[in-house]
Amino acid sequence: MIPRYSRPAMVALWEPETRFRIWFEIEAHACDALAELGVIPKSAAETIWAKGRNATFDVARIDAIERETKHDVIAFLTHLGEIVGPEARFVHQGMTSSDVLDTCLAVQLSRAADMLIADVDALLATLKHRAHEHKLTPTIGRSHGIHAEPVTFGLKLAQAYAEFSRNRERLVQARAEIATCALSGAVGTFANIDPRVEEHVAKAMGLTVEPVSTQVIPRDRHAMFFAVLGVVASSIERLAIEIRHLQRTEVLEVEEFFSEGQKGSSAMPHKRNPVLTENLTGLARLVRGMVVPALENVALWHERDISHSSVERMIGPDATVTLDFALARLTGVVDKLLVYPANMRKNLDRLGGLVHSQRVLLALTQGGVSREDSYRLVQRNAMRVWRGEGDFLEFLKADPEVTAVLPPEALKPLFDLGYHTKHVDTIFARVFG
Numbered sequence: 001m002i003p004r005y006s007r008p009a010m011v012a013l014w015e016p017e018t019r020f021r022i023w024f025e026i027e028a029h030a031c032d033a034l035a036e037l038g039v040i041p042k043s044a045a046e047t048i049w050a051k052g053r054n055a056t057f058d059v060a061r062i063d064a065i066e067r068e069t070k071h072d073v074i075a076f077l078t079h080l081g082e083i084v085g086p087e088a089r090f091v092h093q094g095m096t097s098s099d100v101l102d103t104c105l106a107v108q109l110s111r112a113a114d115m116l117i118a119d120v121d122a123l124l125a126t127l128k129h130r131a132h133e134h135k136l137t138p139t140i141g142r143s144h145g146i147h148a149e150p151v152t153f154g155l156k157l158a159q160a161y162a163e164f165s166r167n168r169e170r171l172v173q174a175r176a177e178i179a180t181c182a183l184s185g186a187v188g189t190f191a192n193i194d195p196r197v198e199e200h201v202a203k204a205m206g207l208t209v210e211p212v213s214t215q216v217i218p219r220d221r222h223a224m225f226f227a228v229l230g231v232v233a234s235s236i237e238r239l240a241i242e243i244r245h246l247q248r249t250e251v252l253e254v255e256e257f258f259s260e261g262q263k264g265s266s267a268m269p270h271k272r273n274p275v276l277t278e279n280l281t282g283l284a285r286l287v288r289g290m291v292v293p294a295l296e297n298v299a300l301w302h303e304r305d306i307s308h309s310s311v312e313r314m315i316g317p318d319a320t321v322t323l324d325f326a327l328a329r330l331t332g333v334v335d336k337l338l339v340y341p342a343n344m345r346k347n348l349d350r351l352g353g354l355v356h357s358q359r360v361l362l363a364l365t366q367g368g369v370s371r372e373d374s375y376r377l378v379q380r381n382a383m384r385v386w387r388g389e390g391d392f393l394e395f396l397k398a399d400p401e402v403t404a405v406l407p408p409e410a411l412k413p414l415f416d417l418g419y420h421t422k423h424v425d426t427i428f429a430r431v432f433g
Contacts, residue, residue, distance in 0.1 A: 006321050017057065072097075132432075138153075140344070171232065174224060240284070244281070251347065351386075357378050
């Protein structure tokens, strides 16, 4: 995590102070359950809460202890004992370190998911607003980077809205899958701790009970979570690349907002570069790069090894912080995006009507010409336009094989732009309801 690509709320979730606070709450809630079961004195549980609830955990002190013990959870428990006093001996009864670590990670990833879902909601609202703004703004659709047929810019944004709506559902599902609690002991058998303790802590921390754990929560859950983050990142990049292509000088149908005083190049004062969407492309690569390590974490030795630990200490904060920043940045880009309808129309007309070739093809087939011959007639006139010899409609009007089936007065209506936008309302109703 670096400040340049971080936002405070998500960063705070991964700070040591937050982690130690969650660790304490897990341990203290477990003590409550142990006290109810008569395993430890109720007075001890009360004291642990009383002394730890508002305590400030000394990160430097915990780090110092860890340098000696070489164990982070033991270092924390030692420091907690310094705060709580003799009753601290009842903390961590029957638990293993992973009970604390995995349950804490589940809490952090659940909270991170909540923030990411809120980010997507903000993006969806912006996409919806801009899509309706340009619902009927005609522009050229491209396949293979080449002019195809007319669409509207609103449809492009509606497509992004639908995609991020799916991503929101994926995040909700990923959150549900990751939000499990395991307080089952050294190998998941509850030999030294009652399953009711796990149930109590799960409810208190807003989690569900892991049905069967080993020493750890199964890592397929985490793999799915980070895979979803990778999919969301890919959707960010998809829209970012679309904007980057549309901002190219030869196209210039949209442009990132360029603020007063902003500079695009240290050498060329005229430059207005798509730096934000280029940045989003790079950030998406980073998030996707964290998916494979999460997948590889699934296959641990027996009931547990530690190979997943170093990975998760990095990808947990880095993936969520980066994606949080990227979603917020994309929302800003879309909100302030400069749209140039005149340039869109100019580009639409650039090929002299070739974008209507399919309509002519279909009209010829409906007039009795075979599909093969219809394609040949349309293509031979289209290729003349590609060579810069003139206008497509005029060539068609001058082609006796074409006019034998479609007289000039029947050809002109085939070049109506409105034909391509007649179902925009239907698509918008499907996307936006």
